[in-house]
Amino acid sequence: MTRPQFETATVMARHGGGAYLVRVGDEQLTAVLRGKLKQGGQDRVVVGDTVQVERHVGSVSIAGVDQRRSLLVRRMAGGRRAGKPVAANLDQVVIVTAARDPDPVVGMLDRFLVIAESNGLPAVLVVNKVDLDPQAAEALERRFGRAGYRILRTSARGRVGLADFQHLLRSKVSLLTGPSGVGKSSLLNAVQPGLSLKTGPLGRKSRGGTHTTTTAEMLPLELGGYVVDSPGFSDVELWDVDVDALGGCFPEFRPFLDGCRFNDCRHVTEPGCAVRGAVESGAVGAERLESYCRLLAEVSVPSWSSGRRRGF
Ligand SMILES: Nc1nc2c(ncn2[C@@H]2O[C@H](COP(=O)(O)OP(=O)(O)OP(=O)(O)O)[C@@H](O)[C@H]2O)c(=O)[nH]1
Ligand SMILES: [Mg+2]
Numbered sequence: 001m002t003r004p005q006f007e008t009a010t011v012m013a014r015h016g017g018g019a020y021l022v023r024v025g026d027e028q029l030t031a032v033l034r035g036k037l038k039q040g041g042q043d044r045v046v047v048g049d050t051v052q053v054e055r056h057v058g059s060v061s062i063a064g065v066d067q068r069r070s071l072l073v074r075r076m077a078g079g080r081r082a083g084k085p086v087a088a089n090l091d092q093v094v095i096v097t098a099a100r101d102p103d104p105v106v107g108m109l110d111r112f113l114v115i116a117e118s119n120g121l122p123a124v125l126v127v128n129k130v131d132l133d134p135q136a137a138e139a140l141e142r143r144f145g146r147a148g149y150r151i152l153r154t155s156a157r158g159r160v161g162l163a164d165f166q167h168l169l170r171s172k173v174s175l176l177t178g179p180s181g182v183g184k185s186s187l188l189n190a191v192q193p194g195l196s197l198k199t200g201p202l203g204r205k206s207r208g209g210t211h212t213t214t215t216a217e218m219l220p221l222e223l224g225g226y227v228v229d230s231p232g233f234s235d236v237e238l239w240d241v242d243v244d245a246l247g248g249c250f251p252e253f254r255p256f257l258d259g260c261r262f263n264d265c266r267h268v269t270e271p272g273c274a275v276r277g278a279v280e281s282g283a284v285g286a287e288r289l290e291s292y293c294r295l296l297a298e299v300s301v302p303s304w305s306s307g308r309r310r311g312f
């Protein structure tokens with residue numbers, strides 16, 4: 001008997017029923033989970049995974065998953081204990097917002113930044129549709145720039161900032177996320193027209209759009225690297241971050257965390273809080289502390305409690 005010949009492949013998308021679109025070199029194949037892997041459930045293999053595949057006559061199977069460099073996990077508080085893996089082996093999270101149409105919701109952007117931070121992934125903000133409202137971009141730049149984030153201004157329609165956007169994606173594995181209708185797919189089409197991603201007008205049903213992109217799919221970029229174009233969120237589910245780790249998910253708080261009088265300071269009402277002190281001295285933005293407090297209230301509620309809806 002000959003020994004199985006494994007080939008290394010990258011998982012590009014998940015079809016239903018334990019089948020995945022994988023890429024071996026330049027070849028795209030449909031592969032199914034083999035034996036033992038199947039028992040782990042569908043979450044055992046996610047977009048971005050490096051897997052070992054084996055070719056058979058008429059089929060390809062996934063025999064193993066390589067160790068992951070990173071894993072973006074979405075945890076639903078009060079739901080299943082284990083988080084739902086979204087994508088593996090990401091280098092960065094690119095959070096896209098629009099300057100207008102839909103209007104930016106800063107609390108939602110804070111929430112996404114925290115998710116990236118809590119997963120140990122660098123995050124970059126892209127403000128798209130600057131053609132519609134350059135001033136909105138400036139306000140976002142001030143707020144998030146002060147928090148230490150890099151912000152790119154783009155217009156897929158007006159072809160603004162596309163070289164920077166390309167440079168951001170080059171040779172990296174990026175997750176593109178952000179509300180529905182902000183132009184994530186349009187931006188990708190603008191830097192690589194061959195992708196021909198479906199884009200759509202804003203839906204009337206919800207302010208957040210109608211979800212033109214519906215599944216996370218990894219796309220190879222001609223400039224090198226991959227990008228996962230994920231469906232936009234109109235309502236971010238609660239991502240459960242450890243209460244004690246939340247402060248550290250706000251990069252501009254970090255220099256002050258050791259300065260609080262109490263080791264377990266939550267930066268809410270404690271005396272001698274260095275983070276609140278930094279807000280008073282203007283080193284940290286008050287709005288970011290407000291976002292922090294709102295998220296803290298969410299993650300502090302016991303998981304058995306209901307009514308964990310947030311206010312935006
Ligand atoms: N004015 C303007 N409109 C844009 C720009 N980029 C995209 N749009 C429009 O915004 C709408 C939504 O764009 P999409 O690319 O489908 O948005 P998306 O973020 O991929 O949305 P989902 O797939 O639903 O998450 C489309 O009508 C685009 O033509 C831009 O830079 N300026
Ligand atoms: Mg899209």
Ligand SMILES: [Zn+2]
Pocket residue numbers: 260261265266267268270272273274275276
């Ligand atoms: Zn404190």
